[in-house]
Amino acid sequence: MDGLEFVDLDLGSRDGQHLVVDVKAAALNFSDLLMSEDKYQARPVRPFTPGQEIAGTVLSAPPESQWKPGDRVASKIPWGGFAEQALVPCETAFAIPDNISFELAAALPVTYTTSMVAFFDSTHLRPDQTVLVHAAAGGVGLAAVEIAKAIGARVIATASNEQKLDLAKEHGADICINYSDESWVQLVKDATNGVGADVIYDPVGGEIGLKSLRCLARNGVILIVGFASGTITEIPANRLMLKRASAKGVYWHHDHDAALIKNMMDKMFVMLEKGLLNPVVDTRFSLAQLPDAMQALQNRETTGKVVLTV
Structure with missing residues (x-):
């Protein structure tokens, strides 16, 4: 990716609200690509360090916080994760169980949390429902497949190749459809006996x-998770009206949703302990290979979650 270079920077002043974390692993998201191109809703002042998901060990912590040096933590951060050290707000960090690696932990704060919020808060997915998950082999899509199956729903997955x-x-999909096939919509209808999917999970x-x-x-909901295609969908309201359907954005922010996120993380770790979730983590890139990793993500050459080892 153009415009990326490695430099030495001072993390900045300590305000008593942040941890300094020695980053062991950092995960990529499509939003990192959009943010780097200044096309994302968060637009940091340039130059900036991208990276929103990290896992590592605490180097220093405010005395009044619950954390101490040596604690294993993971967190979503606004940016700054693709580095050897990062500042992490005390309230957004969560402890990593000893049996979970840093690489796996780095894959959880955004993609899995987003899918948890989608199915437990944005809508309440039920075992008797059918969910259509787009880009089902990507980080957020594969998380959605696993979580939907853990709930007991029937899962139709789409992706671009076999x-x-x-x-x-x-990872649990009941029916798989290649959405490079121009007839994929009809294939979804056929798979649901013409009824359609109750919930559509769309990160594309x-x-x-x-x-x-x-x-x-009819009475279904389309969950708007992201725009990996680079194009925002313009939804005709009449289509929703005629089906008594709804479109809902899937979004969360620690400043507003701290209690919700804690609840989602608690549920997530229960699922992990029961073996219901099995994140796919692609660790073939190191921090020094960040440009290659971002290019691979942009070219749809990755599966699961791309995590840089630091």
């Missing part, structure tokens, strides 16, 4: 999001 569909199937946007409305069940 290898990715096989991965989605390995663009044309995929627009076509999804054609395979949404």
Whole structure:
């Protein structure tokens, strides 16, 4: 990726609200690409250090905080994660159980939390429902497949090639459809006996999001998770009206949703302990290979969650 270079920086002043964390692993998100291109809703002043998911050990902590040096933590941060050290707000960090690696932990704060919020808060997915998950082999999509199956729902997964569909199937998808096939909407309808999906989980946007409305069940909900296609879906309101359907954005922020996020993390770790979740972590890139990792993500050459080892 153009414009990226490694430099030495001072982390800045300590305000008594942040941990200094020695980063062991940092995960990539499509929002990192958008933020780097100044196309994301958060627009840090340039130059800046991207990276929103990290895991590592606490180097220093405010005396009044619950944390101490040596604690193993992971967190979502606004940016600054693709570095050897990062500042982490005390209230957003969560402890990593000893049996979870830093690489796996770095894959949890954004993608898995987002999918938990989607199915437990944005809508309340039920075991008797069918959910359509787009980009089901990507970080956020694969998390959605696993969580939906843990709830007991029937999962239809879409992806761009057979290898990715096989991965989605390995992680619980009941039906897999290649959305490079122009007839994918009809295939979804056929798989639901013409009824359509009760819940559509869309991290892609663009044309995929627009076509999804054609395979949404009556009284269904389309969850707007992101815009990996780079294009925001313009949803015709009449399509929703005629199906008594709804579109809902999936979004959370620690400043407003601290209690919700704690609840979601607690549920997530229970699922992990029961073996219901099995995150796929791609660790072939190191921090020094960040440009290559971002390019691979942009080119859709990755599966699961891309995590840099630091």
